Amino acid sequence: MMLKLICLFTLITSARSSDGDRSPFYNKCVNSCKKSNCTAESEFKPHVANKLDVWSKLLLWSCEDDCRYNCMWKTVQGFEERGFSIPKFHGKWPFTKLMGIQEPASTFASILNLAVHAYMYNEMKQHFNDRSIPVVFWRTFAIVCMNAWLWSTIFHSRDNYFTEFMDYACALSMVTSLFVASVIRVFHQRRKMSALVLLATLVYYIEHVRYLYTGRIDYDYNMHVNIFFGVAGSIIWILWGVVQYVSGQRYTWRLLAFTLASGAALSLELLDFPPYYGWDAHALWHLTTVPLPLLFYRFVIDDLNYFKTSLPIEKRSLKIT
Incomplete structure (x- = not known):
């Protein structure tokens, strides 16, 4: 039982860089989104800020966070269209956020x-x-x-x-x-x-x-x-x-x-x-x-x-x- 625990914990070690965030499409999407929608301080530009739902505002989503989230799903769609498996992003599977x-x-x-x-x-x-x-x-x-x-x-x-x-x-x-x-x-x-x-x-x-x-x-x-x-x-x-x-x-x-x-x-x-x-x-x-x-x-x-x-x-x- 103890050996099993050791093996499990060893295998669980988080991989902070994953196929999704290593994707050139994802990185290009994020950079483009930040350039178009964010200020130099990574805050939302006025015309974009109003589109953020109230829950995300309460949970302090930044403009860069929102860009990563939207580009994540665009990348997932691209992977699926090409027959690839769903990728991880920054060591995590993609999730649909709920109330921020x-x-x-x-x-x-x-x-x-x-x-x-x-x-x-x-x-x-x-x-x-x-x-x-x-x-x-x-x-x-x-x-x-x-x-x-x-x-x-x-x-x-x-x-x-x-x-x-x-x-x-x-x-x-x-x-x-x-x-x-x-x-x-x-x-x-x-x-x-x-x-x-x-x-x-x-x-x-x-x-x-x-x-x-x-x-x-x-x-x-x-x-x-x-x-x-x-x-x-x-x-x-x-x-x-x-x-x-x-x-x-x-x-x-x-x-x-x-x-x-x-x-x-x-x-x-x-x-x-x-x-x-x-x-x-x-x-x-x-x-x-x-x-x-x-x-x-x-x-x-x-x-x-x-x-x-x-x-x-x-x-x-x-x-x-």
Whole structure:
């Protein structure tokens, strides 16, 4: 399973230059459009600006963005007329924008993921209203995940350098948080080691994010970082979950199912097919992850109940003040 994850992540690495945007027709079209419709500052000329729909204006589409979008579809038409397959543009399949949103399906799926995490966050609050360290930790974890899906929603709505950076940085925060959670939960009795791993991961994450924002995003390096933390966390969770299940803690089946299903859902990215009714492989991957937090947070709730009842009475009230 871990080898499969490594292969999948390696193959997913984004190709930022694609057949579509390398096409001479596309580049000539974009340059001609910018010359005819845009000012030197890449803003719409007055006679063109009024043609832009209100949603695109609200989502800050620039004149160059609009030229790329229109030339993209002209290029797709040219490819199809010559019997060629639909090309990608800047590493992405062509999508028909909806209300100014560049990738409606991925945006919708990201909103659903955000909603499920928010729902389960409220579930945890209903079950545990104290401020004990384990409860606060898992609430913080849920907030990190909600923030990541919020930026995924924003990025798929409007792709620019900043939203792309935030999507990558926040997605990694979710992966590293799951890794840290596995270490803290499994090795909770070794507090110094857990604290060291937490500190080292936090420092590395901050430095990695700083590096990502120094210039053009290094996609290969970022993906390798995701591979490391994702695979390491999955190995820890699976090994610990199996041991706990065999020893009688049957509720860990949800953790095992979540980890395995996450890897299976990732396989959709291997297909990498053009949008079908607006849904490509990436959007479907996001859609299949929607129910998975239900499994994971149910495990967290059961584990918090078990963890609290198994602690000595004097440690159950340990709280953050």
